[in-house]
Amino acid sequence: MTRTSLRRSTLSLLVLAAASILPLSGCFPLMAGGAAVTASVASDRRTTGAIVDDEGIEWKVSDKIARQLGDRVHISVTSYNRIVLLTGEAPREENRALAERLARETENVRDVVNEIQIASPSSLGSRMNDANITAQVKARFVNQSQGAFAPNHVKVVTENGVVYLMGLVTRREADAATQIARTTSGVRKVVRVFEYIPEEEARRLDRQGAEPKAPPKNGP
Missing domain, CATH: 3.30.1340.30 (Histidine-containing Protein; Chain: A;)
Incomplete structure (x- = not known):
């Protein structure tokens, strides 16, 4: 099996897994159709492992922040090639620091870029x-x-x-x-x-x- 075929097969399984979990938890975003996903993955410069890890990292870090800080903050988590970008607003510096620590402690995270601003959550x-x-x-x-x-x-x-x-x-x-x-x-x-x-x-x-x-x- 070629590297591209393996990547397509792995992501197809991920699409099915997300679809089966979504009705139960509501935590996963709606994913694009199979053809669109396959085309995107086939031309992605990340490895299959990195793509899978990025999806998991975003979910795990977002869940940790929601549990620890709730609606006191508005923080978006984006992972690309296992590098996490944190954006949004937090009312206190300690909230900002905690969000970064939670991200850095998450499995497979290589680095964290903390762009959270000290401010009230955006409208x-x-x-x-x-x-x-x-x-x-x-x-x-x-x-x-x-x-x-x-x-x-x-x-x-x-x-x-x-x-x-x-x-x-x-x-x-x-x-x-x-x-x-x-x-x-x-x-x-x-x-x-x-x-x-x-x-x-x-x-x-x-x-x-x-x-x-x-x-x-x-x-x-």
Whole structure:
């Protein structure tokens, strides 16, 4: 079985697992259709293990923060290649520090970038505006005329008008994505949380993601 086939099979199992758990707990977000998930995973530069870990890390850290801090804070947890980005608001410095400690103590977390602001939780209107900015940035990534980078290689998170960009990218790709994000309406600032890789490594990872699926075996 090729690396791509293994990744597709693993994520298919994850989709089924999440679907079976969702009606019971309500803790998992609704996932995209199988075809969309397969296409995204096949071209992802992360390993299958990292993708699986990122999903688990986000859920575990969010659950820990909710249990410890409740509605006193508004903290979003984003994990990419096992690096955790914490964004949002907390009323006290000790709340901010606790959220970071909970994230760092979580299994498989490599590092934590703490961007939590000391402030009251943001309003619903502010969060809706952030969601709109994220959608605009992603749309502009897709519609870029130069094709400087693949849109699914850059993860976009927005908090209070500040756009955070994550991903395994080259310096050239990072610069192109940053330029698009910073010129999007409503964006106050862009923070790069990228992991940088050489151009040769990027091409190697992309070739692996483009490997054709192995043909099915005949017989038992």
